[in-house]
Every structure is written in structure tokens, then in C-alpha cells.
Amino acid sequence: MSRDRDWQLQVSRRLRITDAxxxxxxxxxxxxxRFGFEPDFVISGQEPNYFLVSIALALVWWFMLGAWNSRQSRILGAGPDEYKRVAAASLWLFGxxxxxxxxxxxxxxxxYVGIALPVGLLGLLLARWLIRQHLSVARQKGGSMSRILLLGGPSAVAHLASSLQRAKHSGYLPVAAYTPGAPENLTVEPESGLPILGHAVDTSSVLxxxxxxxxxxxxxxxGVQLHPQTIRHLGWELAARNVGLIMAPALTDIAGPRIHTQQVAGLPLIHVTTPTLEGGQRVAKRLFDIVVSGVLIVLAAPVMLVITALVKFGSKGPVLFRQDxxxxxxxxxxMLKFRSMVEDAEARLVDLQHRNEGNGLLFKIRDDPRVxxxxxVLRKYSLDELPQLFNIFAGSMSLVGPRPxxxxxxxxxxHDVRRRLLVKPGLTGLWQVSGRSNLSWQDxxxxxxxxxxxWSLAGDLVIILRTARAVFHSTGAY
Incomplete structure (x- = not known):
């Protein structure tokens, strides 16, 4: 079977060279x-020859990255697995x-060890991140993608196609659908527009x-109407043809830490744990908020003083805008913000309703005359939100959370949307690092x-790091 997998070979080769x-x-x-520029070939007593050790260490490190499958194409470009495998291989080596x-x-x-491990691990992770950025750009343009045939019920296929098309950075390109047992007169999936290549329930037709x-x-x-034995045979045939098999259960917006697989009687049962933010987790998140917001208040104090003067003398009205x-x-x-609008902005809101560019319940105008x-300038770089650090320190907000x-x-x-109120609203969040005002209400x-x-503390740290990038690019800020 001839397939265009050149990108996988190219990325794998690039990773091997970069890792080395x-x-x-x-x-x-x-x-x-540690030892200077002169290589020492002499072994004295119990002291190892570090020149030879360095050669051996480099070779074993490189091979261990391969042994941990850190260069597999299916984990490249999205998700934390690639980083986890790089870190695991490195830590195991030095262990x-x-x-x-x-x-x-x-x-x-x-x-020697104290320099080689952290510097090497940090360098590997940074290199992987840079390659991932390059890969993401290529995938947004339609390149470096794995072609996927979607097999399932019509509604499930439509949902999966929509999800994959929305997450191009993951590297999966839906090219066609196969809906066993569906009406045979249906040749195109109406929602995604994918061609439907068949409806028969036998393995040969799928192949x-x-x-x-x-x-x-x-x-x-x-919703796939295939007997489990048929799916098993299909898996064997796909393995023989070097075609991947992906099981996509009807679980949406569930992160990896909540999913646990258990083998029972040959069946891979998926357990989904209940999300909780109680006890130690709640205390840890609160302590994190207090410490980080306190430090940021001290560091940002000079900037806030300058902004206070600019707002005070820039237009009539109070420096701070308070809103329920x-x-x-x-x-x-x-909630506290630096005032970025004219003093009577709320009173003029009614006259501007017809110009609303927001979606759902959100009111947004790209060129709001009240600003x-x-x-x-403050809005472009989110500087108007700095006073919310005091909200966070006082406990009414969190550093990371849903939009207040x-x-x-x-x-x-x-009813479902009210689940947003189960945690404190945040100064930043997934909405902030994913487009801000450019997002639809549904997104x-x-x-x-x-x-x-x-929610997880590690996830909060990732969002905070991504926030700096989002603010710098000013995407969706108006």
C-alpha cells in the first residue's frame, strides 16, 4: 500500500539528529x-576516566531516548507524552x-553529573518544543498529517471529524468515513462533508x-455496528498492513489523568475518575494563589503606579473600575480593573447593543468608542487586569480558572454551564490562552x-506559561 509518510521519516530523522x-x-x-579542555585517557584507582565515560554516556542516552519511544510519530506535536518519555529516559539513565x-x-x-543531567534534559525538552512548533505550523497548512478513516455510527463519525478538524495540531486528518449498518443511499456525511466509502459489516469491505x-x-x-470478533480480525489485518488502529470512545473533554485502563477478561475497561477540588488540592491551589499573587503584586507595583498616573490624568473618572x-x-x-473606558461607559452601553460582535451572552465590540x-493599550497587553491580583490575594479569584x-x-x-461556578474564576484560563475575545460563546x-x-496544579502552571505568550501576541485582545 503506497502512502505519503515522508513527513514521519523526516521528523524522526530530525529528532535523532537534534537529540544527538x-x-x-x-x-x-x-x-x-568540570575537568577543563584536556581529555584524560588515564584511569587511576576507583576514579573513572570521564572522557570515555562521556562518550559512553552520550551513546546510551541517545539510545535510551529511542528505547522509550520518544520519537514515535503518534506522540509528536500534541499532548505531554513526548515530554514525559524524554524526561523518563533521562532520569532512568542517571538513576x-x-x-x-x-x-x-x-x-x-x-x-559532572549535576551539570550534564539538568542541562541535557532542559536542552532536549526545548529542542522538542521548537520542533513541535514547526510541526504545528506545517499541520495548520495541511501538511505532516496522518490520514484517518473514521469508522462508526453517523453521529459519532460527525462528532469525531469535527473534533479532529478543530485540533489540527494533533496531526490527524479525517479523509473519509465508513458507517457499517447505516442506510446505503448515504454517500456523504452531511455535517463534516466526508465521503462515506461503505456500509457493509465485513472486514474485507473495510479494507x-x-x-x-x-x-x-x-x-x-x-455506534459502530461491528461484532467484537470482526473488530478483532480487522485489527489483525491492519497490523499486517502497517495501518494504525485507534479506538475513540464516546468520551469528550476528559483529560488523561482522569482516565485509567484496566484489563478484565481480555476487555480494556476505561475507568473515568470524578473530578474533585477538595482537601489537599484546594489548600495547594490556595497557597499557590497567595504566594504567586503576592510576589506579582510586589514586582508589578512600579508598573501599577505608572498606570495609575496615566489613567488618572488621561481621562476623567476613577482609576479603578469596580464591577460585580x-x-x-x-x-x-x-472585580477590580484599571479603568480603560470613559466614565459613563455603562450608561452608553444601551446605545451600542446593535453593534455587538460578541457571541452568546458576551458583549464585545472590536473598536469600542468608549475605550x-x-x-x-492597557487592554492590548492585558495590563488593565493587574488589580485583579488583589482579588486573588484576598481569595475571591484564582490565578487560573474560568472567565469571571x-x-x-x-x-x-x-444547567450545564453552571458547572463553571464549581471553582473560582481566574485571572487567566484556557479561554485566555486560546483566543480570548476571538472565541465563540460555545468554545x-x-x-x-x-x-x-x-483541574490540576500542573495544568495551572502550563496555562500560566501559555498566558505570557498569549499576552505578548495580543491575540483576541480588544
Missing amino acids: FVIVWAVIGAYVI LVAIISYVFRIETARG VAIEQCRADAVAVSA RVGMEGRQFQ TPIGR PLPKEVAEYE SVRLDLYYVEN
Whole structure:
């Protein structure tokens, strides 16, 4: 079967070369810093020859990255698996070095190891991130993608196609659908527009469809009307043809840490744990908010003083804008912002309703005439939100969380949307790092609910790092 998998070979080759360069750079750097520029070939007593050790360490490190499958195409470009495997391979290697040194009583230079490991690991992760950015750009243009045949019921196929098309950075390109047992007069999936290549319930017909659309993998979704034994046989045939098999259960917006697979009687049962933010987790999040917001208040104090003067003398009105917002469990609080609009902005809102560019319950105008010249700059770089650090320190907000809604928005919430109120609203969140005002109401709700369902402290740290990038690019800020 002829398929265009050149991108996989190219990325794999690029990763092997990059890994080798970073490892050699880290090991040589550690050697030079610790022992100088002169290579020593002499072994004295229990002291190892670090020049030879460096060569062996670099080779083993490079091979361990391959042994941990950190260069597999299916984990490249999206998700944390690639980073986890790079870190695991590196930590296992240096753990083995420590064990060998202890068992054989070899005096290992701690400075050498203490430089090589963190520098090499940081370099590897940074290199992987840079390659991932390049890969993401290529995928947004339609390149470096795995062709996927979607196998399942009509509604499940439509949902899966929409999800994959929305997440192009993941590298999956739906090219066709196969709907066993569906009406045979349906040749095009109405929602996604994908061609439907068949409806028969036998393995051979599915294999013909795979050949026809030159699929690299088959994604089996919910509602597939195939006997389990047929799916098993299909898996064998796909393995023989080097075609991937992906099982896509009817679970949406569930993060990896909540999913656990257990083998029972040969069946891979998927357990989904209930999201909680109680006890130690709640205390840890609160302590994180207090410490980080306190530090940021001190660091940002000079900037806030300058902004205070600019707002005060830039236009008539108070420096701070106070607005009632709804927090956790529906409790209202006053959210603080630097005033970025004219003093009578709220009174002029009625006259501008016909110009609303927002979606759903959100009111947004790209060129809002109420915004002051200084306020436009503050909004572009989110500087008007700095006073919310005091909200966070006081406990009414969190550093990361759903967008703080207005009371009138909450009054119109549907039942599911009210789950946003299970956690404190945040200064930043998934909505902030995913487009801000460019998001539709549906996407904003989906991201907020995803955060509520899958909260973790590590996730908060990632969002904070992504926030700096979003603010710098000023995407969706108006």
C-alpha cells in the first residue's frame, strides 16, 4: 500500500539528529566545566576516566531516548507524552548511573553529573518544543498529517471529524468515513462533508475502503455496528498492513489523568475518575494563589503606579473600575480593573447593543468608542487586569480558572454551564490562552468546562506559561 509518510521519516530523522546534538553539547559542556579542555585517557584507582565515560554516556542516552519511544510519530506535536518519555529516559539513565556508582563504589564526580543531567534534559525538552512548533505550523497548512478513516455510527463519525478538524495540531486528518449498518443511499456525511466509502459489516469491505482513501490509520468511534470478533480480525489485518488502529470512545473533554485502563477478561475497561477540588488540592491551589499573587503584586507595583498616573490624568473618572462578578458557588464579588473606558461607559452601553460582535451572552465590540486611548493599550497587553491580583490575594479569584461572569450572564446560564461556578474564576484560563475575545460563546463554555472537569496544579502552571505568550501576541485582545 503506497502512502505519503515522508513527513514521519523526516521528523524522526530530525529528532535523532537534534537529540544527538543536544546530548553531545550537554555532555561535552559538563566535561569542560568540570575537568577543563584536556581529555584524560588515564584511569587511576576507583576514579573513572570521564572522557570515555562521556562518550559512553552520550551513546546510551541517545539510545535510551529511542528505547522509550520518544520519537514515535503518534506522540509528536500534541499532548505531554513526548515530554514525559524524554524526561523518563533521562532520569532512568542517571538513576542507573547512581546505582552503578553505589554498587561498585565508584567515586562519581557530582559536579559532572549535576551539570550534564539538568542541562541535557532542559536542552532536549526545548529542542522538542521548537520542533513541535514547526510541526504545528506545517499541520495548520495541511501538511505532516496522518490520514484517518473514521469508522462508526453517523453521529459519532460527525462528532469525531469535527473534533479532529478543530485540533489540527494533533496531526490527524479525517479523509473519509465508513458507517457499517447505516442506510446505503448515504454517500456523504452531511455535517463534516466526508465521503462515506461503505456500509457493509465485513472486514474485507473495510479494507477496500482503507485502500481507496489511502488511510494511515482507522479510528473506530462509538455506534459502530461491528461484532467484537470482526473488530478483532480487522485489527489483525491492519497490523499486517502497517495501518494504525485507534479506538475513540464516546468520551469528550476528559483529560488523561482522569482516565485509567484496566484489563478484565481480555476487555480494556476505561475507568473515568470524578473530578474533585477538595482537601489537599484546594489548600495547594490556595497557597499557590497567595504566594504567586503576592510576589506579582510586589514586582508589578512600579508598573501599577505608572498606570495609575496615566489613567488618572488621561481621562476623567476613577482609576479603578469596580464591577460585580459571580464567583465560586454563585457568590458575588467586586472585580477590580484599571479603568480603560470613559466614565459613563455603562450608561452608553444601551446605545451600542446593535453593534455587538460578541457571541452568546458576551458583549464585545472590536473598536469600542468608549475605550480611551490609554485604555486601548492597557487592554492590548492585558495590563488593565493587574488589580485583579488583589482579588486573588484576598481569595475571591484564582490565578487560573474560568472567565469571571457578570450576574446577568449567570441568570441566563443553562444547567450545564453552571458547572463553571464549581471553582473560582481566574485571572487567566484556557479561554485566555486560546483566543480570548476571538472565541465563540460555545468554545468559551467548552474550554471553561474542560478546565473544571480536569483541574490540576500542573495544568495551572502550563496555562500560566501559555498566558505570557498569549499576552505578548495580543491575540483576541480588544
